[in-house]
Amino acid sequence: MTDAIPPARADDEIAAFRMAGRPGGAPLTADIAAFLEAGQTVALAAGGRGDYPVCAMGIGCRVLCPAPGTLLIRVYLAAAANAALLARVRAGGSVGATLTGVDHRSIQLKAAHGRLVPTGAEEIALLHRQVAAHRDWLEIVGFPRDFAETLTCFADDDVACIEFLPERVYVQTPGPGAGSRLE
Amino acid sequence: MSAAIDLERLRPSMEGVVAAVLATCDAEGQVNVSLISQVHYVGPGLIALSYQFFNKTRRNLLETRRAAVTVIDCATAERYRLSLDYLETDTEGPVFEAMRARLAGIASHTGMAGVFRLQGADLCRVSAMEQVPGPALPSPPAGPSRLAAARRVAERLRGAADPGALADAALAGIAEELGITHAIFLAADAGERRLFTLASLGHAETGIGSEIAYGEGLAGAAAQSFAPVRITMMTAEYRYGAAVAGTARSLGLDWDRARTIPFPGLAMPGSQMAVPLRFGDRLCGVLLVESPEILRFSHEDEDALALIGDQIGALMVALDADRAGEEPGEPAAKDGPACIAIRHFDRDDSVFIGHDYLIKGVAGAIFWRLLQEHAASGRTEFTTRELRLDPALRLPGNAENFDTRLILLMRRLEERAAPVRLLRAGRGRLRLALSAHPVLSEADAGSSARAVPDPA
Numbered sequence: 093m094t095d096a097i098p099p100a101r102a103d104d105e106i107a108a109f110r111m112a113g114r115p116g117g118a119p120l121t122a123d124i125a126a127f128l129e130a131g132q133t134v135a136l137a138a139g140g141r142g143d144y145p146v147c148a149m150g151i152g153c154r155v156l157c158p159a160p161g162t163l164l165i166r167v168y169l170a171a172a173a174n175a176a177l178l179a180r181v182r183a184g185g186s187v188g189a190t191l192t193g194v195d196h197r198s199i200q201l202k203a204a205h206g207r208l209v210p211t212g213a214e215e216i217a218l219l220h221r222q223v224a225a226h227r228d229w230l231e232i233v234g235f236p237r238d239f240a241e242t243l244t245c246f247a248d249d250d251v252a253c254i255e256f257l258p259e260r261v262y263v264q265t266p267g268p269g270a271g272s273r274l275e
Numbered sequence: 276m277s278a279a280i281d282l283e284r285l286r287p288s289m290e291g292v293v294a295a296v297l298a299t300c301d302a303e304g305q306v307n308v309s310l311i312s313q314v315h316y317v318g319p320g321l322i323a324l325s326y327q328f329f330n331k332t333r334r335n336l337l338e339t340r341r342a343a344v345t346v347i348d349c350a351t352a353e354r355y356r357l358s359l360d361y362l363e364t365d366t367e368g369p370v371f372e373a374m375r376a377r378l379a380g381i382a383s384h385t386g387m388a389g390v391f392r393l394q395g396a397d398l399c400r401v402s403a404m405e406q407v408p409g410p411a412l413p414s415p416p417a418g419p420s421r422l423a424a425a426r427r428v429a430e431r432l433r434g435a436a437d438p439g440a441l442a443d444a445a446l447a448g449i450a451e452e453l454g455i456t457h458a459i460f461l462a463a464d465a466g467e468r469r470l471f472t473l474a475s476l477g478h479a480e481t482g483i484g485s486e487i488a489y490g491e492g493l494a495g496a497a498a499q500s501f502a503p504v505r506i507t508m509m510t511a512e513y514r515y516g517a518a519v520a521g522t523a524r525s526l527g528l529d530w531d532r533a534r535t536i537p538f539p540g541l542a543m544p545g546s547q548m549a550v551p552l553r554f555g556d557r558l559c560g561v562l563l564v565e566s567p568e569i570l571r572f573s574h575e576d577e578d579a580l581a582l583i584g585d586q587i588g589a590l591m592v593a594l595d596a597d598r599a600g601e602e603p604g605e606p607a608a609k610d611g612p613a614c615i616a617i618r619h620f621d622r623d624d625s626v627f628i629g630h631d632y633l634i635k636g637v638a639g640a641i642f643w644r645l646l647q648e649h650a651a652s653g654r655t656e657f658t659t660r661e662l663r664l665d666p667a668l669r670l671p672g673n674a675e676n677f678d679t680r681l682i683l684l685m686r687r688l689e690e691r692a693a694p695v696r697l698l699r700a701g702r703g704r705l706r707l708a709l710s711a712h713p714v715l716s717e718a719d720a721g722s723s724a725r726a727v728p729d730p731a
Contacts, residue, residue, distance in 0.1 A: 137298035137343070139306030144358040145343045147298035147308055148407070173354075173408045188298065188308040202305060235293075242352040242410050243293075262331075264309055271330040 100197035102269030109263075109274045116161020119258050119274075124199055125155040125163070129218075131225025132191040136167055136254070138180035138206075139188070146177040151246050152222035153191055154215060164255055165189065165201050168211060168219055171252035178252055181206050187256045190264055194229040198264035199274075206256035216248050282320060282401055285346065285355050286574040289316045290507055291377055292349035297324065299335035299342045307331045314346050315374045316574065317398065322359070323370050325378055326395040336361050336397060345407065349570075350415050354407035359399035369502030371396045376496050376504045421579035424452040429586045438462065438591055439682035442474035445562065445587055450476055453579060455564045459539055461487075461494055462560040462591075462679040463552075467636065470498055470561055473683055475539045482539030484634050484687040494563040497549035501558060503581050505548040507570045536632070546571035550584035552591060559591040559676065595678050615694045615711035618718040619643045627718070628693050638684040640668050645697070645707055650715055655707040656700055681705070 112121040120128075134150030148169055156164040167189045171178065181187060187206035192198040223244045230240035261274045288295075294310040301307070309332055313325040324344070326333060336342055340361040347354050365371045375393040428448035435441035442460040449455045457477035461470035468489040472482045489498040497504045544565040552560040562584050564572065618627045625635035626642055634642065641662060648654055662668065663677055670677065685697045694711035 133294070133310065135296040135308050135310055137296070137306045137308035139298065139300035139304055141300070141302070141304030143300075144341050144402075145298035145300050145306045145308075147296045147343045147345050147356070149296060149345060149347070149354065170409060186300070186304055186306045188306040190308045190310065192294075192310050198310065200308065202307070204305065238412060239350075239352055242412050243347070245410050266328070270328055 098195065099267075100193070100195045100265045102263045102265040102267050102272065105197065105199075105263040105265055106269055106272055106274065118157070118161050118163050119261050120155065120163055124261070124274075127193065127197065127199065128153045128155055128165075128191050129222065130193070131222035131229075132193050133226065134167060134169075135190040135192070136169055136177065137188045138177050138185040140180065140183070140185040146174075146180050148174045148177050149243075150189065151244075151251065152219040152226075153189065154218060163258060165203075165258050166209070166215070166253050166255045168215070168251050168253050170246055171250050174252065178208060178254075181254055182208060187254060189254075192264070194233060196265055198266075200262040200264045201256075201258040202260045202262070203256035203258060206254045209253050209255045211251045211253045215253070216251065219246070219251065281404060282316070282322070285348075285404075286316045287350055288346035288348045288353075288355055289314045289322070290349050290570070290573075292507070292570065293347040293352075295347065296345040297332060297342060298344070299332050300339055301331075301335050302338055307335055311344070313374060313378050314344055315370065315377070315396065317370055320401050321362075321398060322357070322401060323365070323374060323396040323398050324359075325374055325393055326364060326397045327378075327392060328394075342399065348411075351411045351413070353411045354409060356405050356407055357401050358403040360402050362398045362400055364395040364397050366395045369500045370398070372496050372500030373502060373504050376493060376506050379506070421453070421575045425579040425582045427452045428583050432583075432586060432590055435590065435594070437682055438473065438594055438676075438679040439686060441587060441590055441594065442682075445583070446474055446476040449562075449564065449580070449583065453576065455566070457541055457544075457565045459494070459563040460560065461563065462676055462683065463498060463558045464637065464676065465558060468498075469636070470494055471636070471638075471683060472536075472539065473560070473679065473686070478539035478541075480537060480539050481690060482536060483690050484638070484683060485536035485538045486636070487538060493547045494549045494561040497551050497561050497563075498558055501551055501553065501556075503548065503550040503577050503584075505546075505572055505577050507546055507572065541565050541567060543567065545569040548572045548577060548580060550577070550580045552584045552588035554585070554588040554592040557588070557592065559588040560679075562587065591676070591679065595676060613694070613711040614714055616716065617646060617695070617713045618716050620718045622719055628691070628695070631691065633691060633693065634684060634687050637668070637670065638680045638687070641680060642684055642688075642697070644668055645705070646695070646713055646715055649707055649709075650713070655709070657705045657707075659703050659705065662705075 109121055114121055134153060136150040137145050137147040139145035151168040154166040158164055184205055187203045190198060190200040227240045227244050231237060263272050263274055264270060291313045294312055295314045297311040298306055298308045315323040317323050342359040344357050345354055374396050378393050431444050431448040435444045446458050446460055449458060459472055460474040462473045463470055469486050472485045475481045487495050489495050493504050545568045547565040549561050549563045551558055616629055623635045624639035626633045626639045645657060688696050696708040698706045698708050700706035
């Protein structure tokens with residue numbers, strides 16, 4: 093399906109991260125931030141000690157820069173379908189988000205805690221743009237249009253948002269170097 | 276309804292079409308989340324995760340032995356969330372082989388060949404499951420019942436009088452009842468751990484007599500693992516031309532195309548499935564089916580073909596036992612004019628008629644034995660019993676599949692329009708029908724050409 097799209101390499105991600113500037117020692121490069129907001133497959137999970145984690149498919153992602161060198165990640169998911177995951181976050185559980193592109197490029201962000209914040213109207217518009225891009229690449233890799241639409245659709249009034257400080261960032265792209273922490 | 280019963284209905288979510296989300300935690304409770312290309316349905320209440328890299332997921336799984344996975348139905352986009360307890364890791368056996376083949380297909384289809392490689396199948400018990408509320412497409416129409424189709428195929432097999440007729444009935448049955456357009460019926464040589472083609476469906480070249488070793492390609496994987504193996508998105512790794520030649524070369528073997536009957540098969544299959552033909556713990560053969568379409572064979576097709584495969588296996592054993600019980604006959608007449616050179620290579624019992632390769636292995640040895648006996652005594656009629664008991668043939672074990680080898684030989688002679696044919700001549704009897712005068716020579720033992728008595 094994706095023969096025309098060369099797979100990304102974890103080694104390249106690590107090298108690019110080391111080469112790129114990160115103003116104020118931010119945990120992400122501008123390139124990674126752009127990737128996260130470009131409309132990827134969003135895998136989310138919340139966990140805690142001694143219990144099963146809870147995982148879900150998310151809708152999209154936003155990278156905020158409230159102060160130089162400080163980044164906040166917001167990930168969005170359907171609220172009603174993911175009550176257990178949201179409850180786990182609310183109870184202080186750890187948070188993980190992995191965003192994966194059509195070329196298998198994959199970045200994971202982790203935090204010991206996150207918090208739930210309201211979703212603004214401008215964020216809903218951002219999510220629609222991201223989902224449209226995601227849907228396009230699902231079609232490129234061979235999924236029928238109706239399947240891609242069903243997989244990615246969401247209700248504007250049913251979007252929850254988890255906000256967290258990305259304490260650790262990992263490259264998850266399959267192959268040598270996969271799982272390496274970017275620092 | 277229990278989790279175990281529900282899980283079977285989730286099988287369309289475990290085709291490897293849509294990546295699943297997998298989450299684990301470390302001992303401190305920090306969650307790790309990743310996409311996983313394969314969640315494999317093992318049985319009621321059991322799934323297996325593909326272990327490809329020793330990464331954080333793997334470390335967490337071994338440390339806390341708990342995970343959660345979200346799988347997505349490849350037809351409806353419905354999502355299901357499962358809580359998992361890790362049990363153990365298989366690095367061989369049927370689950371591992373089935374996953375390895377499937378993963379190779381997924382990798383090939385997603386541009387990740389050479390990156391995705393299964394190291395183990397992490398077996399997990401499903402402790403809880405729930406459907407995630409959300410939009411879904413309607414389920415596709417159920418289509419004809421595979422169980423009823425399997426039953427009809429089984430009924431068609433019952434009248435088969437020999438393994439050749441059984442293979443023909445099986446291929447016709449799966450074509451008409453299951454809509455399968457391309458298939459290869461392979462009989463097993465347990466001693467040599469090889470499979471040889473007895474019949475095929477839908478291919479320009481029948482490939483009768485072509486061989487592969489256990490472990491080669493998808494049919495070889497089914498033979499080796501003694502379990503069905505299915506690839507929904509085909510990969511070059513399991514294609515036969517490359518597999519056979521590559522394996523031979525990697526083992527340092529002489530890849531002798533002249534002595535090899537090309538294996539039949541689609542040049543660019545989209546899907547393949549191989550089921551073993553089993554009776555108890557005995558492997559009688561493998562049925563390989565393929566299609567140019569991707570996602571052609573479902574779990575339900577696998578269920579049906581596995582049932583049919585075991586029915587064929589039982590019938591092959593029963594037919595072999597029937598033939599062994601038949602009584603010997605007596606020598607008889609002669610036939611045929613002209614001359615034809617027939618060469619035998621002792622090292623692998625390969626036989627050439629003129630310059631054309633005919634067959635090798637046990638079938639080659641049987642044919643050569645008949646020709647030698649004919650040369651020495653003029654006999655054209657033989658009994659299967661004398662061949663079974665002939666120490667010169669060095670038949671493996673208790674001559675399992677003996678009749679299958681005879682059928683293979685007969686079909687190969689017929690297909691090549693050979694001037695020597697082997698025909699049934701009543702219960703337990705065989706007849707050499709000669710339209711030319713065979714001149715025999717041992718090709719790798721110097722020139723010892725020997726003319727047979729004038730066939731009458």
